[in-house]
Amino acid sequence: MSEPEELPQREQRESTKKKKKTKRSGKKKKEQREGEEQVEFEQEVQSVSECVVLHGIFKLGKKSHDVLLTRTKLTWTPIIPENPTGETGVPQSGEVLLQDIFAVKVKRRRAAGQESGGPVLGVALFWCRRKGRRLEEDTLHLHNASSEHTHTWYNTLKELLTGFSNRPTNLKVFINPSSHKKEAVHIYRDHVAPLFKMADIRTDITVTERKGHVLSVIKECKLDEYDGVVCVGGDGSVAELCHALVLRAQLDADSPEKPVRATLPLGIIPAGSTDVVSCSVHGVRDPVTAALHIVLGHLQQVDMCSFSSHGQLVCFGFSAMFGFGGRSLARAEKKRWMPSSRRREYALVKTLARLRPEDCQLSFLSARKSNSNLFVQRDKDQDQDQDPKSEGEESWVTNQGLYLSISIMSIPCLSPHAPQGLAPNTSLANGSAALIAVGNTSRSEFIKHLKRYSSSTGQFNFSFVETHAVSAVKIRPCSLIGCSEDESEEEGDLKTTPFIHAEGTTFPWNIDGELVEIANEVLIRVHPRLITLYGEEVEEAESSVSCSCI
Ligand SMILES: Nc1ncnc2c1ncn2[C@@H]1O[C@H](COP(=O)(O)OP(=O)(O)OP(=O)(O)O)[C@@H](O)[C@H]1O
Structure with missing residues (x-):
């Protein structure tokens, strides 16, 4: 291009640049003005509320x-009479x-037995x-x-x-009398009901009689009469109620396919044996803390998962474990007659003793970039096995191999046993779940990995553990014709022999602490902020126990 032609272009470019600069500085000034106005407005609001x-x-x-008394607080200062010596103490306000x-x-002053009146x-x-x-x-x-x-x-x-306005005045309460030590009714009556009464909250109570009772009541009742729902029970009861609330929202919205956000918030009064959902929104397993979060209307939106198999919804929930977690729960369920803590320890030790990997195909969809760097990096060797596939706009990553345990958790799953949670790198409402896949390894290395959960450090720093922030996961166990799981006490070379299953056998899943047997591939999808719980995001749970069995 010749010079005379270039000049006007350069001038034009420079004038455009200048215009842009003036426009930018104008925009900057406008933003500054708007910022100052916002500060002034906030100060005004503050001074009105401080009036x-x-x-x-x-x-x-x-x-x-x-x-x-102002609109935000009540303050008090002692009135100190003038002292003839001129000395004044520091007022305790x-x-x-x-x-x-x-x-x-x-x-009011009332005589004993007097129910009303009095000075x-x-x-x-x-x-x-x-x-x-x-x-x-x-x-x-x-x-x-x-x-x-x-x-x-x-x-x-x-x-x-x-x-x-978030504080409830009318609540529907479900109490599971069979939870853990069968103390739910007492916990509600002694610690929660007095606080609700004090706060003038009306309650409509159902003491559940069986599994599935909650769902039948929620399907039928007039939800718009209530400001919230309360569950007194363990994780199984909580998951059942969350599932029922989402299904009801789906029915009301006439949306058979797509999950619909639950309309009412749920309060959880912990009365179970681990109470990870309650612990994840309260930081402690304490009925009074839980009740006060409800009374004060502290609301926290929470992600949930849907679990489906062969296109059929199994349930909505917060966490699922396949492999070790599922097998251990299945073993514990066979010993229902044992006290719950002994039952769990027995099952844990027995499952560890007979530790075997599951042969399965694991596929996952990474959560969007904003959420995906929450986890430690995958082992480089494992990355090479990945086979990205496209499904519409979604790009699935698939691995085939032996896994000791696979967990999917949409909440951190805090508990006194794992104060920073089983999934410390996910949060309540980040729109993704933590996928923790533990590949095949020796029993001693697996125990080392498990033990680190209680100290909350380094549980993922093993070459056989991979973690991802995901929006969906598919697990397809490999069925091999001919054999079924050998329940004999023989150990053989268990650590390298995967479970071998006859076609059609079911696989034990631990979904929110409940045993669910599923025969086929399971699809898990994360649904951001599907439910609102009374509580708040907490970093770490109060820890008062340690597991002595491993
Ligand atoms: N009256 C009842 N009798 C038997 N089971 C019930 C009853 N009411 C509810 N259930 C069912 O009991 C199951 C377990 O309840 P929940 O989770 O509250 O107790 P838990 O298993 O002892 O506690 P955790 O899950 O913390 O170990 C739930 O699936 C619930 O549907």
């Missing part, structure tokens, strides 16, 4: 205090946030104090004998508390 709504004098304990107050009552003493505020991951109930007594003063404060506080 004093009420100011009064109450006795806290024996001392008179200045009490201030305090505050409680309104978001932590779950009930307010008028206090006014003041107001009592019931609030929730945090101790680590635990929530505990506390009470603040504000004494003032003036009925008018007390009622003004009571009515104002009540009105402010109605502003927390």
Whole structure:
């Protein structure tokens, strides 16, 4: 290109550049202005919410205090009389946030047996104090004998508390009386019902009579009468209720194929033996903490999986284990007569003693880039075996081989045994699940891998363990005609001999702690934020136990 021609082009380019620069700086200024306006608006909102709504004098304990109520908190400062010596102590003031107050009552002096009336003493505020991951109930007594003063404060506080729209006023409660040590009814009656009553929550209770009872009630009941559902039980009961809520949403939306987000949030009062779902949203296995999360309306969206086989939905749930986890549960179920903790230890030890890999085809769809770097890198040798296939826009990765255990978990599965969870690198609502595939190895190496879950470090740093963030998984066990699993006590060379199955035999799966026998390929899909649970995301569970059996 000749020079005279190039010049006007260069000028044009430069003028375009200048225009872009001016446009960019204009855009920057606009953004800055908008940012400043946003800050001003937030400050205004803050100052409105910090405006004093009420100011009064109450006795806290024996001392008179200045009490201030704003839209967000209540603060108190002792009134210190003037000292002739001029010395003043440091006033012990305090505050409680309104978001932590779950009930307010008028206090009255009553004789024993008197049910109503009586002179006014003041107001009592019931609030929730945090101790680590635990929530505990506390009470603040504000004494003032003036009925008018007390009622003004009571009515104002009540009105402010109605502003927390996530708090339930009407709950459907399911209690599984057979969970774990059969204590669910007592746990509800002793620890939960009093808190619900205090918070003026109405409840409609069903004590379940059998497996499947929850589903039949949920299918029929008028859900729009409730603000939420509560499950008092173990992981099996929780999964059954979540499954029922999603199915009901699907039915209501007339969506036979596609899972539909459950309309009501679910609160979980732990009464099972491990309670990993409850632990994953509370950080502790504590009925009071669980009940306070419900009462205060702390909501957390949570991913779920659908499990299907041959195009038929098996169930919705949070976690599944194939191989070691499934076989161990199947063994435990055969010893139902044993106490549950002994049963589990027995099954674990026995399954370890007879450890054998499963021969199967494992396929998975990686979660989108944003979620996929959550895990440690795969072993390079294993990567070479991968065979990416296309299925529409989805690109499946398939491996065929021997696996000791395959787990798929859409939540971290925290428990006191594994404080950072069985799947520490996934979170409650990241739209993906953790796939943890443990290839064939020696028993001692496998035990080393299992043991590291309790210390939460390095459980995936083995060449035989691969982990991925996935949006779907397919597991197809290989059936070989002729033999079935040898249940004899003979060990032989178990560690290299895979389970050999007759065509049509079923495979034990551990889905949310429940034994499910499935004969064919299982397809697991992750459904982001399919359910809302009462609770919050927690990093680590309180750990109080250690497993002594391995
Ligand atoms: N009255 C009942 N009798 C027997 N089983 C019941 C009853 N009510 C519910 N079930 C079923 O019991 C199964 C297990 O319940 P759940 O998970 O609460 O107890 P668990 O197995 O002892 O606890 P975990 O799963 O923590 O070990 C669920 O699938 C549930 O459907």
